[in-house]
Amino acid sequence: MPALVLAAALALAGCATHSEPPATASGPSFPVTVTPSGGKPVSIAAQPQHIVSLSPASTEDLFAIGAGPQVTAVDKLSDYPSSAPRSDIDAFKPNVEAIAAKKPDLVIVYDDTNNVVAGLTQLKIPVLLLKAASSLDDAYGQISLLGKATGHQSEADRLVGDMKAQITDVVAKTPRKSLSYFHELSADGYTVTSKTFVGQVYGLFGLHNIADAAGGAGDYPQLSAEKVIAANPNLIFLADTVCCQQNASAVAARPGWGSLHAVQAGNVVALDDSIASRWGPRVVDFARAVAAAVQKAG
Structure with missing residues (x-):
């Protein structure tokens, strides 16, 4: 696609x-x-x-x-x-x-x-x-x-x-950690860079987007499985749980993905597709989901 x-x-x-x-x-x-x-x-x-x-x-x-x-x-x-x-x-x-x-x-x-x-x-x-x-x-x-x-x-x-007050509060209460992440739009590797609205929300928490360094066309590049595996992200966020029935088990079953840090540590996060893609009031819920994942991650 x-x-x-x-x-x-x-x-x-x-x-x-x-x-x-x-x-x-x-x-x-x-x-x-x-x-x-x-x-x-x-x-x-x-x-x-x-x-x-x-x-x-x-x-x-x-x-x-x-x-x-x-x-x-x-x-x-x-x-x-x-x-x-x-x-x-x-x-x-x-x-x-x-x-x-x-x-x-x-x-x-x-x-x-x-x-x-x-x-x-x-x-x-x-x-x-x-x-x-x-x-x-x-x-x-x-x-x-x-x-x-x-x-x-x-x-x-x-x-x-x-919204501003709630997001500021969520970010302030979340510890800063040096963590990398992969935001999955679809199982065939489409993702977002830090220049997108979604990427900027992650940036509030100081997270490092593997798509920025992996290369690709535009702000919504497609990364090969090999590039994701090579980057070995600490966190994987799935924004294709509703549309495409993706979950932690499905990710772990992909060839080579079972050894990733995010999979091994249980840091594959299932997001609601619409909350993770819309720029409306529920972006506060998206920020809270990111915060919870960061707090859990080592």
């Missing part, structure tokens, strides 16, 4: 309708204009009440800041929270007509596949292109932007503050 396709897949039930939240005298002020990182300003005339999200990470953000009741449809990969109104919309092959049929007053996408941004803009539907976060600050910025775009700025600011 090509690395870019794999990375996008890891970044990403009928349609339910939610009632509109009651207006209040101190409600949000519209119109507003928001500008995604690296993008163009987007004007939103009134507080959106029919949001369509084609980004699993943004879906999590929306519900975490209290905009869930305004979300009327999400793509089929937006599986968290369970109350999100999943539809048959495919974020990898977005169809402008199918999206427009949901009668949205705001659409959020993570990629401009099939020229979906231009198509929706032509229909005068505001669309926010929020690409995969490249850092924690980028993730925080997207939450703040969604807060402004949906009328939940104070809730978004509160969430960002809580």
Whole structure:
């Protein structure tokens, strides 16, 4: 599987309708204009009440800041929270007509596949292109932007503050150890470098990524089994447990992998695929999983 396709897949039930939240005298002020990182300003005339999200990470953000009741449809990969109104919309092959049929007053996408941004803009539907976060600050910025775009700025600011405080606390309480790691996206060797959002989370704990020295194309290189074995990482994190049923036993059974430090010491860590690939509020859970593995490792 090509690395870019794999990375996008890891970044990403009928349609339910939610009632509109009651207006209040101190409600949000519209119109507003928001500008995604690296993008163009987007004007939103009134507080959106029919949001369509084609980004699993943004879906999590929306519900975490209290905009869930305004979300009327999400793509089929937006599986968290369970109350999100999943539809048959495919974020990898977005169809402008199918999206427009949901009668949205705001659409959020993570990629401009099939020229979906231009198509929706032509229909005068505001669309926010929020690409995969490249850092924690980028993730925080997207939450703040969604807060402004949906009328939940104070809730978004509160969430960002809580996330920062929790991650800072987790990192501070985790002992610094000189440990190397391999983050597995798929059993055929696709991984991440320290330049990615995921890699930067590991970097908070001072861990050394074997992919940085092993070489490969781009930020999502494919490492051969021989390179992983030669690097002999102290920790192996599996982000393919749900999609591909990988676990510690499966790793130990691979030719040559049984002798690795991580396998011998019981430091093969099973992660939830979606938590380990999305840049939403559950990155705090990802940080805690890394911290627990570091504390356990010798």
